[in-house]
Amino acid sequence: MTEFLVKEGVKNLHHKGEKLITTHCCYCGMQCGMHIRVNEKTGNVVGVEPRYDWPVTLGKMCPKGVTAYQTVDHEERIKTPLIKKNGQFVKASWEEALDLIESNFKRIQNEYGKNAVSVFGGVSMTNEKCYLVGKYARAVLGTRFIDYNGRFCMSSAAGGFMKTLGTDRGSTLPWPELEHTDCFFMAGSNTAECHPTSIQWLWKARDKGAKMIVVDPRETPTARIADVHLDIRPGTDDTLASGMLHLLIEHGYVDETYVSARCNNFEELKASVEPFTAKYTAEVTGVDIEKIEKAAHIYGRSPRSVVMFARGIEQQSKGVDNVTLYTSMALLRGQIGKFASGVATFTGQGNGQGGREHGQKADALPGYRKIADPKAVEYVSSVWGIDPKEMPQAGVSAYEMFDEIEKGEIRAMHVICSNPAVSAPNLTHIWNGFNKLDFMVVSDFFLSETAEFADVVLPATSWAEDEGTTTNLEGRVIRIRKVKDPVGESKPDWEIMQLIAKRMGKGHLFPYDNPREIFDEFRLASKGGKADYYGITYERIDKEDGVFWPCPSEDHPGTPTMFKDKFGTEDGKANLPVVQYRPSDETPTTDYPLYLTTGRVVFHYLSGSQTRRTKFLMEQCPVPYAELHPELASQYGLTNGQKVKLTTKRSDMILEVRLTKAIRKDTVFVPYHWGKELAINQLTNAALDPVSRMPEFKVCAVKMEKA
Incomplete structure (x- = not known):
């Protein structure tokens, strides 16, 4: 150890x-x-x-x-492989489980082709494991069908940053600099609950006089400490951001020298936001015009400012548009690349940054290379030791893989460190897809809702039972250290993939004895890419308390502040967008008169697979609930603690009512950390962003009735 x-x-x-x-x-x-x-x-x-x-x-x-x-030592940990027989799981040896996987994967691919077997990855794993998931899918299984749960989390931020800045790193500045910021403009992030340990930096800045603007349909704990709370109508972020851009231009808050030297498309952006006056913005968003103008003046006059956002603006069918527009606020103010200033997105999963950079995305290869680029394919193939002709083409996004199951194109799936049976939208479609598969394997350390659908469950180690690196929300690569030996017969995900690779006749591609060897290979695979980790070593991470990518050589200092001199685009300039308002895929109607939105609570994490097994956390928040404004509740004859039935075009469910004045009167909020009949994602909309393929979790139309 x-x-x-x-x-x-x-x-x-x-x-x-x-x-x-x-x-x-x-x-x-x-x-x-x-x-x-x-x-x-x-x-x-x-x-x-x-x-x-x-x-x-x-x-x-x-x-x-x-x-x-x-x-880590929880009694419900999976300690041996499980095989489903007659609808029930029975314990099995690794040999039995691997025999079954080998025979079924080979049979299905022989009958239906390589792409009939798919891989669904996750980003609560180390960089080493995330990197290997992509290599496992493409070089071992030879399938183009690979995607991951970050598609439901960070994909719109990634798409927006790539369009505007040319490089997708979640934060353009290191977090300790936030203490010296003059203004925080936070959109779609309940930071106080979702990333509580970041609040200290905001308070340090507030003690020095910093202002805070929060955009959210709910008066969350974060919004309650803001100078201005823009209580936006769900799904109108693009209008609000366009209105802010209009006001920044109108009131002369644009850093013209910066924009002229470092940005493209300013005149086109200016023309596109001309209609978004404060009056029009207020009408569309439902926010008081005085608050909109106050926010613009506070942000526009602040010498150092940071635009911060999270899933609230990203989990929409226009999430990429939202990100490009909010990012453009920082560009017009000339803030990106400067001390205590810039843009930052709050990463949801532990390795949401690193996990999307190194090959789990349907169209990406290590180092954030594109699989459509022949040079990228040639280089990564040389690192892997395969013929470039063997590299599969791009696949489809996470949700769209279930459409491929429905069409019979995908017949088997290996789910690794993910729980889409809770985290995906329109869950009936997901559940039906799992049931339709000929064969399904899940690697996990708890019997999650997804694992219950599997034919074989492989016991994976927890985060404390293996070594590796992750990349935090700043872009800082850090070390995860092995704390104890694996429980029972559980194995690290990299070792599980290695065992299957050997069974599939590709063992020579997985010649690793430990995570450090994997890390050294993936450093090489990322070399020269946008997300270049080549100069990062375990020794440097220990010595420097983490190293920021890009870091192209071992004598390079790393990059805590992005875009000081140029952006990641071909000409080195940021691209300002031209975005026209379009409504969400669903807006309230006579039949479905309210907005439904979802989010986290402080006591749970994502699908709840771990936190719902933690006694203290479950005691604090045992079940989901429907959060309503008292005036809305009174219209339906509802009181606190009563049950309400929520119905969308996809499904319905019954929840307990929780009354609060800290929410819009046209909106219902439900947290999403529970599975099966308590999963709010039975109701959410799978409308996809055309660029990021992010589903529209945050906005759909719902009707409500007393249960």
Whole structure:
């Protein structure tokens, strides 16, 4: 076991009979620093201590991070392979499970072609594993059908950044600089609940006089501390951002020198936002005109400002448009590439940044190369040791893979570290797809809702039982350290893929003995790409508390601040967009008169597969609920705690009512961390953004009736 024990200054955290191993939390993109407490005799994980010297979170942890260790030795961990017989899972040996996988994958591909087997990945894994998922799908299985759960999380941010800035890195500045920011413009992010340990930086800045503007249909804990809360009508972010751009131009807040030297398309953008006056913006968004104008003046006059956003603006069928428009606010102000200024998106999953850079996306190869680029295919093929002609073409997005199942094109699927049976939209379609597959394999460490559909479940290790790296929301590559040996017969995902590769006659492509060897290969595979990790080593990460990509050589300092001199586009200039308002795919009608939107709560994480198995977290929030304004509830004769039936064009479900004045009167909010009959994604809309293929989780039309 590789151990990295805590520094001299924090030895007082030791408990007798225990050792501390330094690592990072397994949950969100903050990747909070922590010391895991391990019993020296049993080797079991028994607790956690915050890491006060971690520069991003400075010892802060949220309820999920404090309890994350409790899932490692949880009684519900899968400890042996499981095979479904007569509808029931029975324990099996690895040989039995691998025999079944080999025979079915080979049979299906022989009968229907290579693409009949698909891979659905995830980004709650290390960079090493995420990189191998892409190689496993393309070089071992030879399938073009690979995508991942980041399609439901970060894809619109990625698409928007690529269109405007030419490079997709979630934050253009390092997080500690936020303390020196003068204005935060936050859209679609309930940071106080979703990324609680980031709030300290906002408070430090507020203590120095910084202003804060929050865009959200709900008066969330984040919105309550804002100077201006823009209580937007769901699905109208493009109008609000266009209105802000209009006002920045109208009031002379544009940094003309910066825009002239570093941006394309300003005159076209200016013409496109001309109709978006404060009056028109207020009419479309439902926000008071005075608040819109106040927000524009605060943001426009701030010397240092950061535009921050998250899933609220991204999980829409026009999420990429939203990102390009909000990003353009920072460009017009000349803020990107400067100290304590720029744009940042709050990464949802722990490795949401790194996991999308190195080959899990349907159209991407390591280093953020495009699979449609022959030179990229030739280079990555040379690293992998395959003929470029063997590289499959681009596949389809995560949700669209279930359309391919429906058409009979995909007959088998290997799901790795993901739970789309909860996290995908229009879940009936997803569930029907799983049932239609000829064969299904799931690698996980709990029997998730997705795993229940599988024919074979392979026991994977938890984050504390393997080594590797992740990339946090800043773009800082950090180390995850092995804390204990795997429980039972569980194996790391990289080793599982290696075993299947050998069975498929491709073992020579997976010659690894440890994650460091994988990391060194993927450093090489990323070399020269937009997301260049070549100069990052385990030793540098330990010494420097993480290294920011791009880092093209070992003597390169890394890139904490992006775009100081040029952008990632061909000509080095940012591309300002021309975007016209278009409504969401669904807006309220007579039959479905309300907006439905979804989101997180502080006590749960994504599909809840881990947090719903943590006693304390479940005690705090055991079931989902429908959050309503009291005036809306009274129209339906509803009181707090009563049951309500919500119905969309896709399905219906019954939930408990929770009354609050902190929400628009035309909107219902439901958290999404539960599965089966409690999964709100039964109701959400799968309308896809034309660029990112992100489903429209955040906006759909719903009708409500007393249950």
